[in-house]
Structures are given as C-alpha cells and as structure tokens.
Amino acid sequence: MDIIPQLVLNSIIAGSIYALIALGFNLIYGATKFFNLSHGVMAAIGGYSVFYFAKTLGWNLPLSIVIGVLLAGLIGYALDKLVYLPLRKRKASNMVLLVASLGLFTAIQAIIAILFTSQFQTLSQNVSGQRIYEIFGGVITQTQLIILISAIAITIGLILLLKYTMFGKAIKAVSDDEEVAKIVGINTNRIIGYVFFIGSAIAGLGGVLVGFDTGIEPTMGFALLLKGVIAAIIGGVGSIYGALIGAFLLGFVENFGIWHISGEWKDAIAFILLILFLIFRPRGIINK
Amino acid sequence: MEYFIHLAILFSIYATLGVSLNLIVGYTGLLSVTHAAFYGLGAYATAILLTTTGIGFFLSVIIGILVAMVASFLIGIVLSKFDNDYYALASLGFNTIIFALFLNWQSLTRGPLGIPGISRPELFGFDFSSNLSFLILSLIILVLIFYISKFIVNSSFGRVLKAIRGDEKAIQVFGYNTAYYKLTIFVISAGMAAVAGSLFASYITFVDPSSFTVFESIFILAIIILGGLSNMRGVILGALFLILLPEALRFVGFPPDIAAQMRQVIYGLILVLLMLYRPQGLLGEYKL
Numbered sequence: 395m396d397i398i399p400q401l402v403l404n405s406i407i408a409g410s411i412y413a414l415i416a417l418g419f420n421l422i423y424g425a426t427k428f429f430n431l432s433h434g435v436m437a438a439i440g441g442y443s444v445f446y447f448a449k450t451l452g453w454n455l456p457l458s459i460v461i462g463v464l465l466a467g468l469i470g471y472a473l474d475k476l477v478y479l480p481l482r483k484r485k486a487s488n489m490v491l492l493v494a495s496l497g498l499f500t501a502i503q504a505i506i507a508i509l510f511t512s513q514f515q516t517l518s519q520n521v522s523g524q525r526i527y528e529i530f531g532g533v534i535t536q537t538q539l540i541i542l543i544s545a546i547a548i549t550i551g552l553i554l555l556l557k558y559t560m561f562g563k564a565i566k567a568v569s570d571d572e573e574v575a576k577i578v579g580i581n582t583n584r585i586i587g588y589v590f591f592i593g594s595a596i597a598g599l600g601g602v603l604v605g606f607d608t609g610i611e612p613t614m615g616f617a618l619l620l621k622g623v624i625a626a627i628i629g630g631v632g633s634i635y636g637a638l639i640g641a642f643l644l645g646f647v648e649n650f651g652i653w654h655i656s657g658e659w660k661d662a663i664a665f666i667l668l669i670l671f672l673i674f675r676p677r678g679i680i681n682k
Numbered sequence: 683m684e685y686f687i688h689l690a691i692l693f694s695i696y697a698t699l700g701v702s703l704n705l706i707v708g709y710t711g712l713l714s715v716t717h718a719a720f721y722g723l724g725a726y727a728t729a730i731l732l733t734t735t736g737i738g739f740f741l742s743v744i745i746g747i748l749v750a751m752v753a754s755f756l757i758g759i760v761l762s763k764f765d766n767d768y769y770a771l772a773s774l775g776f777n778t779i780i781f782a783l784f785l786n787w788q789s790l791t792r793g794p795l796g797i798p799g800i801s802r803p804e805l806f807g808f809d810f811s812s813n814l815s816f817l818i819l820s821l822i823i824l825v826l827i828f829y830i831s832k833f834i835v836n837s838s839f840g841r842v843l844k845a846i847r848g849d850e851k852a853i854q855v856f857g858y859n860t861a862y863y864k865l866t867i868f869v870i871s872a873g874m875a876a877v878a879g880s881l882f883a884s885y886i887t888f889v890d891p892s893s894f895t896v897f898e899s900i901f902i903l904a905i906i907i908l909g910g911l912s913n914m915r916g917v918i919l920g921a922l923f924l925i926l927l928p929e930a931l932r933f934v935g936f937p938p939d940i941a942a943q944m945r946q947v948i949y950g951l952i953l954v955l956l957m958l959y960r961p962q963g964l965l966g967e968y969k970l
Contacts (some may be wrong), residue, residue, distance in 0.1 A: 477958065493903075493907060
C-alpha cells in the first residue's frame with residue numbers, strides 16, 4: 395500500500411489543528427508582544443466545556459459547542475483583565491508576563507484535573523459510526539474534514555476582519571505601535587481585551603475539535619500550545635499568514651519525519667525544527 | 683519517622699536542584715526551563731551504570747556529571763544565541779528533546795518501562811542503604827553544593843554574572859566575553875543537577891522518563907521564583923514549602939491524587955501573585 399497520500403493527509407490535519415492554536419496565539423502576541431503560555435489551556439477549557447454540557451448535562455451538541463467556545467474566549471478575556479493588564483500597566487518585563495502565564499496555565503490545568511479527573515476521555519458519541527472519506531488512496535474522517543474547513547474559514551475570517559473593519563484596523567494599529575495607537579485615540583486596553591477573547595475562543599474551538607478527533611485530557615493544552623507556538627515562530631511571530639504557513643510546515647515535517655521511526659519522536663522533531671529556525675531564521679518565514 | 687526522613691531526602695534533592703538552577707536564572711538572569719533534562723541525565727547515568735556494570739555509585743555520579751556537562755555544553759552553545767523569552771522557549775525545547783531520548787532510546791533506557799533495581803550507594807564498605815544514612819549523604823551533598831554555589835557567586839566570576847544580568851552590553855564594552863561566562867555557569871549548574879539526579883535514582887531505586895518532563899523543570903523554576911531569585915537561602919525556603927505543601931494538603935483531608943493537583947493549583951497561583959505583587963520572590967534580590 396502506498397503510504398504517501400495518507401502521510402500528506404495526516405500532515406494537513408495536524409497542520410490545521412496547529413493553525414487553530416497558532417492563529418490565536420499570533421493575534422495575541424501581535425497585540426501584547428509576550429509569549430502567552432496560558433493560551434494552550436484554553437483548548438482544554440473548550441474541550442471540557444463541551445464534555446460537561448453535552449455529555450454530563452445532556453444538552454444538545456451545537457449549543458454546547460457554542461458555549462464551550464464562548465467560555466474559552468471569556469476566560470481568556472478575564473485573564474487579561476485580572477492579570478496581564480495590571481502587569482502591562484506596571485511595565486512588567488516579558489519574562490514576568492511569561493512566568494505569570496505559566497502559573498495560570500499550571501493552575502487552570504490542575505483545576506480541570508480536579509473537576510474531571512486526569513483520565514483520557516472522548517467527545518464523539520460513536521467512534522465507529524463516523525463517516526470516512528477516501529481521497530487519492532488516503533483516509534480522512536468527517537471530524538478531520540471539519541477541522542480542515544474550520545482552520546481555513548477562521549483564517550479567511552481573521553484576514554477579512556483585520557483588513558476591512560474599523561475594529562480590525564485598530565488591532566493592527568495596536569500591533570504596530572501601541573503608544574501611537576493610544577495617541578490617535580484608540581482605547582488600546584479595550585482592543586487587547588477583545589483580542590484575548592477572539593484568540594482564546596479560536597483556541598477553544600481547536601480544543602473542541604481535537605476532542606472529537608482523538609479525545610481530551612487535562613494536559614492536552616500543553617502539547618497543543620507548544621505546537622502552536624512553534625508554528626507561530628517558524629511561520630513568523632505576530633502574523634496571521636505566518637501562523638498558517640508555519641502550522642502546515644510543522645505538520646508536514648512532523649509527519650514525514652516519523653515515516654521510518656517511532657511516532658514518539660514527533661515532539662522532538664518539532665523542537666529541532668524550532669531550534670533550527672531560531673538559529674538560522676529567527677523571524678520566521680514571513681519576515682515582519 | 684521514616685516518613686519524615688523520606689520528605690527530608692526529597693527536600694534536599696529539590697533544594698540541590700533549586701540552588702543550582704538559581705545560578706543560571708537568579709544570578710545570570712537567563713530563564714532556563716531545561717533543568718530537569720540534566721537532572722534526568724544524572725539519574726539515567728547512575729541507573730544504567732549501577733544495573734549493568736559493577737562500578738560503584740560514586741563513580742557513576744562522576745560519569746553522570748560528565749555526561750550532563752557535555753550535553754549542557756552543546757546545548758549552551760546553541761542557547762547563547764538567544765535571550766529573554768526566546769531563551770526560555772528554546773531551553774524548553776531542549777528539555778523536550780532530551781525527554782524524547784529517554785523515552786525512545788529503548789535499548790539503553792528501556793523507554794517508558796523505566797529501569798528498576800538500582801542499588802543504594804556504598805563507600806569504603808559503609809552502606810547507605812538505610813534511609814537515615816541516605817538522608818545524611820544527601821544533606822552533605824546539598825551543603826556542599828550550597829557552599830560551592832555561594833563561593834561562585836561571591837567570586838569575581840560571580841560578579842561578572844551579576845553584571846551580565848544587569849546589562850550585558852555594558853559589560854561587553856569592558857572587554858568581557860559574556861558568552862563564555864554564560865556557557866561556563868550553564869555547564870556548572872548542569873553538573874550539579876546531575877548529582878541530584880544520581881541521588882534521586884539511587885534513593886527511589888527506579889527511574890522512568892516521566893520524572894524528567896518540562897513540568898519538572900517548571901516545578902524547579904517555581905521553587906526558586908517562590909523563594910527568591912538570586913538568594914540561596916530563599917531557594918531552601920522555596921523547596922521546603924513546595925515539598926511540604928502536598929503533605930499539608932493531605933493532612934487537612936484531601937485524598938492524595940487531589941492533593942497533588944491542589945499543589946499545582948496553589949503553586950501556579952503563587953507564581954501569578956508573585957509576578958503581580960512581588961516579582962523578586964519572597965527573599966529575592968533580583969526581579970525578572
């Protein structure tokens with residue numbers, strides 16, 4: 395059997411998932427210029443919200459998904475207002491912000507583990523009943539197709555938002571130069587708050603989709619975060635196109651990298667790619 | 683009583699890790715998130731040597747130190763290209779890569795199965811197999827490393843490190859090759875972490891990759907940030923607090939697995955609160 399079509403499909407799916415994390419991460423990085431490590435746990439919040447509302451309480455699925463995505467967004471927004479905004483006002487260094495986000499990440503992940511146990515759980519009702527499509531000799535499930543479509547749709551949505559709305563232009567202004575944006579009358583803290591909401595909601599959606607594709611566990615956010623951050627950096631940190639390109643490049647390198655070796659090497663391959671980029675092209679593919 | 687000795691041994695291992703990491707993070711101002719990798723290299727060196735060859739514990743410690751120093755030399759060369767948050771991220775990447783080695787180099791490390799049956803140390807016919815004698819050994823090593831570290835930071839070499847932390851460009855103007863200083867302290871600190879690893883392997887008599895994840899590095903980082911960056915006594919306090927915390931939580935009635943998660947919640951929140959209100963930690967002299 396020819397394995398290449400399947401590898402290509404796997405790479406595209408992985409790339410789409412990473413893109414969902416990297417897009418929000420880059421949006422937030424663009425506006426705040428720090429590595430927000432608590433971003434990863436938003437995916438876990440999204441996934442576990444759907445688990446709670448749809449599986450434990452038995453609400454209908456689309457409603458639960460909407461609530462899960464909004465909840466991730468709201469928690470991201472709240473973290474900005476409670477922690478990151480006061481730190482920014484105090485002109486805290488990037489490292490202080492990074493450590494604070496690491497602390498939030500650790501705490502929220504553990505709270506999820508206390509509430510729902512650390513067991514691996516799956517969101518989809520019947521795994522075997524999933525529709526499967528064949529493309530060029532490779533196999534892709536319905537969930538995976540939805541992941542791919544979501545990643546593309548959200549990228550297009552973000553690009554349109556940034557290009558054609560006043561709000562999007564304000565985000566761009568804040569990303570370019572926060573001080574100047576303030577001078578021309580943009581309420582930068584309000585804009586950054588919304589950016590946290592949007593970015594976290596996208597990560598939440600990513601977590602929900604991963605939950606349907608493979609499953610959820612409290613630590614899922616960390617793996618997703620690292621891949622999202624790597625994708626963001628190799629693509630070009632702070633750029634929407636960069637996040638997308640980086641995510642797919644990472645997806646392909648990872649999946650083709652384990653062609654002849656064990657899949658456990660994936661994370662190491664991802665970080666080797668990151669370190670190579672940091673050494674030879676630290677600003678990423680899209681050089682901003 | 684045995685239980686207190688157990689806690690005291692754990693405390694002295696983590697205090698050793700904290701003191702050594704403080705040399706890099708606290709005194710030199712480099713946010714390293716890869717300490718658990720060197721801790722693991724020491725542990726695996728001892729584990730492999732004691733179970734497959736006839737050499738004694740103390741010789742295995744020295745080999746462990748050498749392995750960690752060579753690894754940290756190579757890693758340090760790459761890391762010397764980065765600073766601040768990029769340094770943190772790249773160092774985290776190296777932790778993941780070394781973790782993948784522990785997990786996947788199965789012919790050497792037995793992968794996820796781990797290495798059981800590691801013996802306790804023996805020196806000139808004196809046997810450290812009782813927990814009390816092992817505690818004395820680990821306390822001696824802690825005191826030794828504590829004073830070596832104190833000696834380093836108070837020497838002229840240590841003053842250059844603090845100057846790098848303060849303003850690297852300025853000290854370069856005075857003709858100091860800062861890359862050399864940063865690399866040297868990184869290698870020294872890694873060697874110290876390897877000693878803690880050897881102690882851990884010999885005490886628990888079993889190692890597997892799960893003890894050397896990124897989360898372990900974050901935990902060690904939390905010890906020194908809590909106790910105080912750039913303050914040796916602060917680190918001891920931080921280690922004491924974080925080792926005793928889950929025990930205290932169990933004491934007030936939480937079941938063990940919940941207590942372990944509660945510790946994560948509490949130290950995560952402590953990191954956030956410290957960043958908000960006291961970025962130098964409890965006794966620290968340096969703010970991130």
